[in-house]
Amino acid sequence: MESPAESPYRSSMNTKTVLITGCSSGYGLATARHFAAQGWNVIATMRTPRPDVLPLSSRLRVLPLDVTKPESIAATLEASGPIDVLVNNAGIGVVGAFEATPMSTIREVFETNTFGVMALTQAVLPRFRARGSGVIVNVTSSVTLAPMPLAAAYTASKVAIEGFTASLALELEWFQVGVKLVEPGYCPKTAFTSNGQSRMDGLIPEAYAAFAQPIFAAFAQPALVTTEADVAEAVWCAATDTSGKLRFPAGADALALAGGAGC
Numbered sequence: 001m002e003s004p005a006e007s008p009y010r011s012s013m014n015t016k017t018v019l020i021t022g023c024s025s026g027y028g029l030a031t032a033r034h035f036a037a038q039g040w041n042v043i044a045t046m047r048t049p050r051p052d053v054l055p056l057s058s059r060l061r062v063l064p065l066d067v068t069k070p071e072s073i074a075a076t077l078e079a080s081g082p083i084d085v086l087v088n089n090a091g092i093g094v095v096g097a098f099e100a101t102p103m104s105t106i107r108e109v110f111e112t113n114t115f116g117v118m119a120l121t122q123a124v125l126p127r128f129r130a131r132g133s134g135v136i137v138n139v140t141s142s143v144t145l146a147p148m149p150l151a152a153a154y155t156a157s158k159v160a161i162e163g164f165t166a167s168l169a170l171e172l173e174w175f176q177v178g179v180k181l182v183e184p185g186y187c188p189k190t191a192f193t194s195n196g197q198s199r200m201d202g203l204i205p206e207a208y209a210a211f212a213q214p215i216f217a218a219f220a221q222p223a224l225v226t227t228e229a230d231v232a233e234a235v236w237c238a239a240t241d242t243s244g245k246l247r248f249p250a251g252a253d254a255l256a257l258a259g260g261a262g263c
């Protein structure tokens with residue numbers, strides 16, 4: 001039987017191709033720009049394609065993708081052609097008292113942050129395994145490095161991906177397929193909080209108000225933060241890593257929690 005490494009399947013013309021989810025803003029957009037600047041082909045996916053947010057380049061393609069919809073995943077991978085790296089960046093947040101968070105909201109968060117990552121991973125794996133190469137980078141969060149209050153549902157969705165990725169990395173090493181984690185800290189500048197605002201309305205009941213107030217006050221004045229560029233750089237390090245490292249904390253606050261240096 002042909003070993004995966006001897007498979008004739010290869011991306012075209014030695015230029016590597018990355019497919020990134022959630023590129024309409026924030027970390028995904030910065031990551032798309034970074035890989036394009038490094039000379040890679042970039043497939044920047046968005047729920048609602050907006051090519052105008054990216055520089056005009058023959059190396060950049062924008063494709064529609066909603067990670068919660070199997071038919072959208074299939075259509076995007078059909079249109080993308082072969083890829084070398086998948087970056088599962090798309091994510092949504094929710095902050096609030098857990099007892100006030102509707103199960104429908106918790107399921108919504110898991111559909112994107114957890115099951116969306118798993119579904120896309122499963123969709124690219126047969127090709128990666130058959131050709132004996134490929135890297136999957138899963139973007140989680142620094143909430144996986146140290147627990148914070150009022151983020152139980154979001155943390156659960158990301159910690160699930162930490163365990164999933166660590167296990168999968170061992171399983172796919174056999175096929176020379178890499179699986180990595182990027183753990184970004186808090187970036188006040190991305191649209192992450194405002195994108196989740198409607199999901200969070202009413203999630204601090206009166207009984208939690210006095211407890212939540214100083215937490216939100218501290219959140220508004222963080223000592224250390226993460227930038228979009230920090231995350232783009234960490235995803236780049238993860239995608240091109242040859243050391244076998246699994247975790248790539250990104251940003252000053254995440255690095256402080258992880259007790260390590262950047263990549």
Ligand SMILES: NC(=O)c1ccc[n+]([C@@H]2O[C@H](COP(=O)([O-])OP(=O)(O)OC[C@H]3O[C@@H](n4cnc5c(N)ncnc54)[C@H](OP(=O)(O)O)[C@@H]3O)[C@@H](O)[C@H]2O)c1
Pocket residue numbers: 021022023024025026027028046047048065066067068089090091092093112116139140141142183184185186187188190191192193195
């Ligand atoms: N910002 C932070 O402080 C922070 C900290 C730690 C970790 N993170 C993680 O970093 C990642 C990126 O966050 P960000 O800060 O860049 O936030 P962002 O600006 O809100 O970007 C999130 C992206 O995910 C997309 N998305 C949401 N649901 C999707 C779906 N069902 N299918 C496809 N795309 C979807 C959004 O697209 P639409 O425009 O269509 O909504 C958007 O492009 C997320 O996984 C987040 O959990 C963020």
